[in-house]
Amino acid sequence: MPPKFSTVRYLLLYGLALGALLTLMTWSQYRLMVIDHATELYVLLIAVMFAGVGIWVGLRWSAPRVLERTVLVPLAPSTDALSPNEQVLDQLSISPRELDVLVQLARGLSNEEIAERLFVSTNTVKTHLANIYSKLDVKRRTQAVEKARALGLIQ
Amino acid sequence: MPPKFSTVRYLLLYGLALGALLTLMTWSQYRLMVIDHATELYVLLIAVMFAGVGIWVGLRWSAPRVLERTVLVPLAPSTDALSPNEQVLDQLSISPRELDVLVQLARGLSNEEIAERLFVSTNTVKTHLANIYSKLDVKRRTQAVEKARALGLIQ
DNA sequence: CCTGAAATCACCCGTTCGGATGAAGGACAG
DNA sequence: CTGTCCTTCATCCGAACGGGTGATTTCAGG
Numbered sequence: 001m002p003p004k005f006s007t008v009r010y011l012l013l014y015g016l017a018l019g020a021l022l023t024l025m026t027w028s029q030y031r032l033m034v035i036d037h038a039t040e041l042y043v044l045l046i047a048v049m050f051a052g053v054g055i056w057v058g059l060r061w062s063a064p065r066v067l068e069r070t071v072l073v074p075l076a077p078s079t080d081a082l083s084p085n086e087q088v089l090d091q092l093s094i095s096p097r098e099l100d101v102l103v104q105l106a107r108g109l110s111n112e113e114i115a116e117r118l119f120v121s122t123n124t125v126k127t128h129l130a131n132i133y134s135k136l137d138v139k140r141r142t143q144a145v146e147k148a149r150a151l152g153l154i155q
Numbered sequence: 156m157p158p159k160f161s162t163v164r165y166l167l168l169y170g171l172a173l174g175a176l177l178t179l180m181t182w183s184q185y186r187l188m189v190i191d192h193a194t195e196l197y198v199l200l201i202a203v204m205f206a207g208v209g210i211w212v213g214l215r216w217s218a219p220r221v222l223e224r225t226v227l228v229p230l231a232p233s234t235d236a237l238s239p240n241e242q243v244l245d246q247l248s249i250s251p252r253e254l255d256v257l258v259q260l261a262r263g264l265s266n267e268e269i270a271e272r273l274f275v276s277t278n279t280v281k282t283h284l285a286n287i288y289s290k291l292d293v294k295r296r297t298q299a300v301e302k303a304r305a306l307g308l309i310q
Numbered sequence: 311c312c313t314g315a316a317a318t319c320a321c322c323c324g325t326t327c328g329g330a331t332g333a334a335g336g337a338c339a340g
Numbered sequence: 341c342t343g344t345c346c347t348t349c350a351t352c353c354g355a356a357c358g359g360g361t362g363a364t365t366t367c368a369g370g
Binding site for chain 3: 095096097098120121122123124127128140
C-alpha cells in the first residue's frame with residue numbers, strides 16, 4: 001500500500017494494464033470472430049478501450065493543472081498586466097507546480113492523495129510542500145492554507 | 156516541553172507565578188520605602204500587577220470561548236430563530252467547545268497551540284477533534300477546516 | 311555551451327496527528 | 341435521583357507529516 005517506489009509501481013501498473021488490454025483484445029477478437037463477423041462491435045470495443053486509455057493519458061499529462069487553473073483564472077479577471085494573485089505569486093516566487101499542490105492542499109487532501117491527483121510521488125509532494133512552507137513562512141499545512149487564502153492565492 | 160501532565164504543569168506554573176509576584180511585591184515595597192514614601196506609585200504597581208493577574212484569570216476561565224463567539228455571531232445576524240450556522244451546528248450536534256476547537260483549527264494551529272489557547276490539555280483537544288471529525292465525516296484536520304468553511308460554521 | 315531554476319524522486323529521523331478506548335466529574339432534564 | 345450529554349484527561353499504537361539532504365533530468369536564457 002505505501003508507495004515507496006512509486007515510479008516502479010506505476011511502471012508495473014502500466015505493464016499490467018497494457019497486458020490486460022492486449023489479452024482482452026485478442027479474446028474479444030476470437031469470440032466475436034467465432035460467433036459472427038461483428039467487426040463493427042469489435043471496432044467499437046477497441047475504440048472505447050483506447051478512448052479510455054487516451055482520456056487517462058490526457059488526464060495524466062495535462063488535466064491536474066489545467067483543470068485547476070480554469071477554476072482559478074475566471075475568479076480574478078486580468079485587469080492590467082497581472083492579476084493580484086499572480087503578483088503575489090511572483091513576489092513569493094511560487095512556481096506553478098507549487099500552486100497546484102497548494103490548491104489540492106486547501107481541499108484537505110493528504111500527501112498521498114495529492115500525489116495521486118498530480119501523478120507524482122509522495123516524495124515530490126513533500127518537496128513542493130517544504131518549498132511552499134518556506135516561501136509562505138509557515139510551519140504546517142493548515143497554516144499554509146490559511147495564509148494562501150489570506151493572500152488570495154487560492155479561492 | 157511535551158506536557159504529559161498539563162494539570163500538574165499548570166499548577167507548578169501557578170505556584171511559580173504567585174511566588175514571583177510575592178517576591179516582586181516585597182522587593183518593590185522595600186525599594187520604594189527606602190527611596191521615598193511614594194505610596195501612590197506602590198499602589199499603582201500593585202494595582203497593575205493584580206489587574207494583570209485578574210485579566211489572565213479571566214481569560215483563563217471565560218475568554219477563550221467568548222472572544223471567538225463575538226467574532227462569529229455578528230457575521231450572521233439572527234433573522235428568525237436560529238442563524239444558518241447555528242442550524243447547521245444543531246443538525247450536526249456540534250457542541251460549543253468543539254466549535255471553539257474548530258475555530259482555532261482553521262487558523263492553522265497545532266494541537267498543542269490550541270490546547271494552550273483554550274487552556275486545556277492536548278488530550279482534550281484530541282478528543283474534541285476526534286468528535287469533530289466524526290461529526291463532519293472527515294478524516295483529517297485540513298478536511299475539517301474545508302468542510303466547516305463550506306458549511307458556514309467558521310468565517 | 312553552460313548556468314540556474316524547476317520538477318522529480320529518494321532516504322532518514324523525529325514530531326505530530328489520528329484511532330480506539332477508558333474514565334471521571336459537572337450540568338441538566340425527566 | 342438517575343440517565344444523558346458535555347467536558348476533561350489519559351494511554352497506546354500506528355499513520356501521517358515535516359526537516360534535512362542529495363541526486364537527476366529538463367529546459368530556458370545568457
